[in-house]
Amino acid sequence: MDKDGLKNMESLYFGCNIILTTKHQKSKAISPSFFNALNAHVNECALDTDQLGTFCGDIERSGSAIECAKIKCEWGIDVTKASYGLASEGSFGPSPFIPFIPCGKEIIYFIDKKRDFNLYVQELSHETNYQMAEVSSYSEALDFAKKALFPSHALIIRSSNRDSKGLIFKGLQDTKNLEKCFENALKNSSTRNVWIETDMRAHLNPTRMKVIEQLSEQLAQRLLCLCKRCDTPGWGKIGAKKGLQCRLCQSPTDIIKAETFGCAKCRHIETIAVTTLEDRADPMYCCYCNP
Ligand SMILES: [Zn+2]
Numbered sequence: 001m002d003k004d005g006l007k008n009m010e011s012l013y014f015g016c017n018i019i020l021t022t023k024h025q026k027s028k029a030i031s032p033s034f035f036n037a038l039n040a041h042v043n044e045c046a047l048d049t050d051q052l053g054t055f056c057g058d059i060e061r062s063g064s065a066i067e068c069a070k071i072k073c074e075w076g077i078d079v080t081k082a083s084y085g086l087a088s089e090g091s092f093g094p095s096p097f098i099p100f101i102p103c104g105k106e107i108i109y110f111i112d113k114k115r116d117f118n119l120y121v122q123e124l125s126h127e128t129n130y131q132m133a134e135v136s137s138y139s140e141a142l143d144f145a146k147k148a149l150f151p152s153h154a155l156i157i158r159s160s161n162r163d164s165k166g167l168i169f170k171g172l173q174d175t176k177n178l179e180k181c182f183e184n185a186l187k188n189s190s191t192r193n194v195w196i197e198t199d200m201r202a203h204l205n206p207t208r209m210k211v212i213e214q215l216s217e218q219l220a221q222r223l224l225c226l227c228k229r230c231d232t233p234g235w236g237k238i239g240a241k242k243g244l245q246c247r248l249c250q251s252p253t254d255i256i257k258a259e260t261f262g263c264a265k266c267r268h269i270e271t272i273a274v275t276t277l278e279d280r281a282d283p284m285y286c287c288y289c290n291p
């Protein structure tokens with residue numbers, strides 16, 4: 001079996017309606033790949049997903065991003081009685097790999113009620129404008145705005161930091177409004193400072209939309225691949241095994257030696273070596289030879 005599984009050239013989702021639970025017009029990013037790859041139609045179900053948590057922190061998300069994506073997905077299916085559902089969830093913070101660099105994690109969750117399986121794909125991306133700052137003048141706010149890709153990307157202004165309650169202005173997309181909200185926040189600030197941050201809601205953040213678009217393509221392609229054991233769509237890469245041996249001392253390194261592919265339903269998995277037996281890692285990646 002090759003790592004691509006069995007490509008089913010005629011999509012099992014041909015002509016199907018897939019319900020996307022979203023408050024923020026994400027079908028723009030998701031529907032093209034689902035239509036092009038699978039001939040499936042993505043229809044939005046607009047529900048107030050802010051109840052499950054917001055980026056600006058006024059409603060805390062309970063549970064993980066994956067759980068949240070799953071709940072959104074099931075919600076849309078319940079409301080519309082659909083057979084297929086989609087939802088996406090993003091989270092932002094400092095990169096776990098590069099100090100002081102922000103990153104975003106996007107998840108797209110899919111549920112097939114008819115075949116009874118759930119499948120999600122996720123991506124950690126450093127392609128994000130996510131940032132926040134405390135500023136004391138409008139010109140500082142403008143400097144921040146420029147770096148944050150304003151006005152194509154929206155901003156949020158607050159009269160006090162995230163932890164305290166104060167005025168909050170979201171979805172700012174033009175300079176006139178930005179200035180007005182800055183002045184208003186400054187007047188109401190107890191510290192003579194204003195907090196400014198990027199608005200991460202998908203419809204106000206084209207960079208985020210692009211990441212969601214790429215991830216949708218990955219998910220749609222995966223739904224074209226069938227498990228050879230049970231014919232369920234969604235066969236694809238689920239992990240990678242590190243440990244390729246060092247050429248000099250034979251110790252295992254962090255270089256990937258095999259990839260694991262799996263089925264979304266029957267849990268059948270296959271491990272495929274990405275290197276041949278003769279392949280060995282360069283000693284520069286060895287923690288003994290190159291400590
Ligand atoms: Zn070595």
Ligand SMILES: [Zn+2]
Pocket residue numbers: 227228229230231232263264265266267268
């Ligand atoms: Zn299977």
